[in-house]
Amino acid sequence: MSVKALIKKFTPRWIRYQLYPFLIHYPRAFKFYFFNHFIARIPSFTLRTLYLRKIIGYSIGKGTALHMNIFITGNHFSIADHSVINRRCYLDCRGGIAIGNNVSISPEVYIISATHDPDDPEYRVFGKKVVIDDYVWVGAKAI
Template identity: 50%
Template sequence: MKLKMFASELKMYICNNITNKIPSHTYRLWYYRKLMRFKIGKDASIHMSCIFDCSNNFTMGDHSVINPKCRLDNRGHIYIGSNVSISQDVLILTASHDLNNTKIFKGKKNPVKIMDYVFIGTRAIILPGVIINEGGVVGAGSIVTKDVSPYTVVAGNPARPIGTRIKGLTYNASYRRLFQ
């Protein structure tokens, strides 16, 4: 058991302290797909300095991008659809603690789902259990505590609807910088 725990912790250390600093999309995606067992679609990219909490529990669709320095707490599973753009420094949480448990400080997990054609602005925070539906937009610095309706623009703390977006999106959100 101790050897298995050591191997798991070593894999996470390499993921978050070495792999995520190597300026090669090809190598990083190989590591994430093969060793971390993430499901990552074609022409997707995860830029440098992104931090994950565990192996597995991560799905990312085609042509989506996660920009640098994002923290992805995938203990409760993160699903990212196709043509999604997640800006720099975004925090996605899937786990918390049951603050009302009087016996133990027990953790609880809720998956986050980010559907197709979503855009998340810089330094937004997505809390456990949230679903951002197709075409949703999260403004920079927003804290999303509840589901976002399709094609709705939300902003603020807590995030509230401030507008809508056109339907029928067909763009390709792929984005890769050479040394990112």
């Protein structure tokens, strides 16, 4: 029996609507937390790449280097072959980020693909995909 079916069977309706989203989203959030606070600080390109490919499910090309202390959040990220993301970069992938071949992203770059609408009374999040084409260099501390 699935977790969803067990919750539906044994819990009152008002608890279900609060508990079920937590149980569904918590494992994914924990994977990001574990990467950003532990795996990203280990000096191993291979370990970081394998974790993002196999555990998180990102598409990462051959020969790609992900340096230490990068911070990634969001579900929609892909990077092609022979690209580099340097140390202390922040990648907000909620709206989606696609990076092409032979791209060099310098240290402390922020790539943000989602924001809030300040004029919306409900302050909803909206985002658009950020696409960085082939053979691009993004300078240090760019936003």
